[in-house]
Amino acid sequence: xxxxxxxxxxKRYTPGAAPAVNDLNxxxxxxxxxxxxxxxxxxxxxxxxxLAGLEDITGGRIIIGDRVVNDLPxxxxxxxxxxxxxxxxxxxSVYENMAFSIRLRKLPKEEIDQRVREAxxxxxxxxxxxxxxxxxxxxxxxxVALGRAIVRSPSAFLMDEPLSNLDAKLRVQxxxxxxxxxxxxxxxxxxxxxxxxxxxxxxDRIAVMREGIxxxxxxxxxxxxxxxxxxxxxxxxxxxxxxxxxxxxxDGGSVRLKIESxxxxxxxxxxxxxxxxxxxxxxxxxxxxxxxxxxxxxxxDTMRLPASxxxxxxxxxxxxxxxxxxxxxxxxxxxxxxxxxVGDQLELHVLASLVHAFDPQTELALTGSDGARxxxxxxxxxxxxxxxxxxx
Amino acid sequence: MRFQMVRRTGHxxxxxxxxxxxxxxxxxxxxxxxxxxxxxxxxxFVEYRDAVYALKELAQRLAEREYxxxxxxxxxxxxxxxxxxxxxxxxxxxAEELDAVLITRHLDYSLxxxxxxxxxxxxxxxxxxxxxxTNLLVRLHVIGFFWGDCSLSNTLFRRDAGALAAYVxxxxxxxxxxxxxxxxxxxxxxxxxxxxxxxxxxLTAAGIQHGLDPEETGAELRKRYDSLWCExxxxxxxxxxxxxxxxxxxxxxxxxxxxxxxxxxIAEGDGYRLRxxxxxxxxxxxxxxxxxxxxxxxxxxxxxxxxxxxxxxxQDLEQRRGAPVAEALxxxxxxxxxxxxxxxxxxxxxxxxxxxxxxxxxxxxxRWFLSEAxxxxxxxAQATSSFIENVLRSGDPETRRLDPLVxxxxxxxAHD
Numbered sequence: 001x002x003x004x005x006x007x008x009x010x011k012r013y014t015p016g017a018a019p020a021v022n023d024l025n026x027x028x029x030x031x032x033x034x035x036x037x038x039x040x041x042x043x044x045x046x047x048x049x050x051l052a053g054l055e056d057i058t059g060g061r062i063i064i065g066d067r068v069v070n071d072l073p074x075x076x077x078x079x080x081x082x083x084x085x086x087x088x089x090x091x092x093s094v095y096e097n098m099a100f101s102i103r104l105r106k107l108p109k110e111e112i113d114q115r116v117r118e119a120x121x122x123x124x125x126x127x128x129x130x131x132x133x134x135x136x137x138x139x140x141x142x143x144v145a146l147g148r149a150i151v152r153s154p155s156a157f158l159m160d161e162p163l164s165n166l167d168a169k170l171r172v173q174x175x176x177x178x179x180x181x182x183x184x185x186x187x188x189x190x191x192x193x194x195x196x197x198x199x200x201x202x203x204d205r206i207a208v209m210r211e212g213i214x215x216x217x218x219x220x221x222x223x224x225x226x227x228x229x230x231x232x233x234x235x236x237x238x239x240x241x242x243x244x245x246x247x248x249x250x251d252g253g254s255v256r257l258k259i260e261s262x263x264x265x266x267x268x269x270x271x272x273x274x275x276x277x278x279x280x281x282x283x284x285x286x287x288x289x290x291x292x293x294x295x296x297x298x299x300x301d302t303m304r305l306p307a308s309x310x311x312x313x314x315x316x317x318x319x320x321x322x323x324x325x326x327x328x329x330x331x332x333x334x335x336x337x338x339x340x341x342v343g344d345q346l347e348l349h350v351l352a353s354l355v356h357a358f359d360p361q362t363e364l365a366l367t368g369s370d371g372a373r374x375x376x377x378x379x380x381x382x383x384x385x386x387x388x389x390x391x392x
Numbered sequence: 393m394r395f396q397m398v399r400r401t402g403h404x405x406x407x408x409x410x411x412x413x414x415x416x417x418x419x420x421x422x423x424x425x426x427x428x429x430x431x432x433x434x435x436x437f438v439e440y441r442d443a444v445y446a447l448k449e450l451a452q453r454l455a456e457r458e459y460x461x462x463x464x465x466x467x468x469x470x471x472x473x474x475x476x477x478x479x480x481x482x483x484x485x486x487a488e489e490l491d492a493v494l495i496t497r498h499l500d501y502s503l504x505x506x507x508x509x510x511x512x513x514x515x516x517x518x519x520x521x522x523x524x525x526t527n528l529l530v531r532l533h534v535i536g537f538f539w540g541d542c543s544l545s546n547t548l549f550r551r552d553a554g555a556l557a558a559y560v561x562x563x564x565x566x567x568x569x570x571x572x573x574x575x576x577x578x579x580x581x582x583x584x585x586x587x588x589x590x591x592x593x594x595l596t597a598a599g600i601q602h603g604l605d606p607e608e609t610g611a612e613l614r615k616r617y618d619s620l621w622c623e624x625x626x627x628x629x630x631x632x633x634x635x636x637x638x639x640x641x642x643x644x645x646x647x648x649x650x651x652x653x654x655x656x657x658i659a660e661g662d663g664y665r666l667r668x669x670x671x672x673x674x675x676x677x678x679x680x681x682x683x684x685x686x687x688x689x690x691x692x693x694x695x696x697x698x699x700x701x702x703x704x705x706x707q708d709l710e711q712r713r714g715a716p717v718a719e720a721l722x723x724x725x726x727x728x729x730x731x732x733x734x735x736x737x738x739x740x741x742x743x744x745x746x747x748x749x750x751x752x753x754x755x756x757x758x759r760w761f762l763s764e765a766x767x768x769x770x771x772x773a774q775a776t777s778s779f780i781e782n783v784l785r786s787g788d789p790e791t792r793r794l795d796p797l798v799x800x801x802x803x804x805x806a807h808d
Contacts, residue, residue, distance in 0.1 A: 053575040073578040089594035165451035
């Protein structure tokens, strides 16, 4: 088992072209489940392929353990690319299907036996070792295929969008299987996906990439609560964070944000940040849909946004409401008991401590002089169910 | 449900098949049993008139990708099964979504590896099977195709005048790149080695005596691959007056079924370093290309030879000019400065013995032997004179062609 380091990694597919991966610096700890996530073309798969040895790198170093592996062929890197599903050999038993690849590596018989039995234990396949693939269920067959990779006992497993071809139900199921497997194996996993939900639910840490550049790396909580920039704020979280950009006006006591014809009173930490930026400066605020409510929380540092409701999507316990605030689309997720209806004119309330602030020019998150960022959301919603602030 | 079919006549519309059912549950009179390799998906076969089609059920994204890739490979002259269509957005009677189905035409007279290896006394075929797979993998790598899952199961074999020809039947995990890295090639070989070993072990487990050692066979594939890849791509150094060696190298590549996209000669000390960029060729490709460039209508092998000379002429011209020259211009100059003067140099009474293209080809052959014997380049004018005196004037050149000294050992059966 070993750490993995991307040290100023650069990958260009053609000389002079924009790098597919641009100066990537990232350390992955031994046993960590790291997810590389980002939209199509962000460089995540390229970074993984460089690590696997499938792409020659243009600059920098890739280090596995204490070895620089830049020039090593894939087979000498001690990593396993995990396919979505290996074909199983129908006439060989489960044991033989898992053992044959390490048999080729000339391992002693006892070690082969020990590795196969250990993999079978981890995968709950011990009872089926003597069966043929045809006698197994689909899920069991998939586990045998995973067993083929596990018995190699590599330093790390690399997975490139392994769930992308599964239907929604199977995807959720397999997601949990892989997470469970990681807990049992305690081997490093580097996992690529474009799906932020997959990233948030599986990764110990998540590295968000965009246009070849690493935007932020951190735990799912870090990325959710304290995004470094507008991109990460918008990419992580579902539905996406709402952004509103306006001009700061400060008249001694109160600090306001003017968005088109709307004047919002800022509160708490965001007000302090706006005051520091100064009168007439521009500011973008970001609010996650789930941090809005239509009922006033009763706290002093609450911000209110007048909104008109265009669409209401009933999700069961919650409603996803699509509103217009100062001519902009704003999405909020509120408890269904609020009874919001299309056409309602209401106020969206949000605790100032949950509002993110960004510089619209640099797109970077603003922090106070003490580096303070938005507070974590309360574990339990502070608001009590209340009637919707509707017009009727 | 949506059918996406290749625009080509001859394929049925497949509308009479029970698309609303999972493929595994189909019962249709059209279903036929065809021996196959190992697949991770449900694969079944249907028969329409004189054609058999393979139906493979898989996720829509994969099916559409494979549909595109198979068509692209065919366009790049790679031996591959013919893709007929893909059926997507299927749903069952109770509106449950079903996977897509990829339709390919089954390769007539093809054999899966288990059939080839299972035949008793097929020792020679086993060897040819490895040769065919090696050749296929190299051809794929030359065009920048990363197979991702090279195996005997993902290949079909067809007899080809004593040899075996290999065809790609599965591109589910494949990618097409402008060029492959060494890492990608190595990964493909690694996967191929492991798959072959697994497939042979599985045959043994099924009681089929194939007489092959699983581990050694996988390793043998890599050995053959390395040797062929090296032949195609190795750099060669030779003296300034040994340029006839370029011809020899090009001929060897042609014989292996490859062509050369570009020749790069790098001056180094007293000689040159030769770097080639090979590519895969399709039948009739050279004849069509030469005709487009020069208007000459010749046979395929003659065209190949003439094009090699044209390539060499271009390289020479560009080196003298120190700048690239347009292909059309090169072809025009080669025709007027090399081909036509050479033919014109042959006295009219001797010229009728052979077609001009064949005459030129034989003069090039003759020059090669003179250069080889002299250990240095012999000019075309000198070779033409020698050919006129020693070959054309001394009798029937068709008889001469049987003399290994003239034909380079490639003796052909005598004409009646």
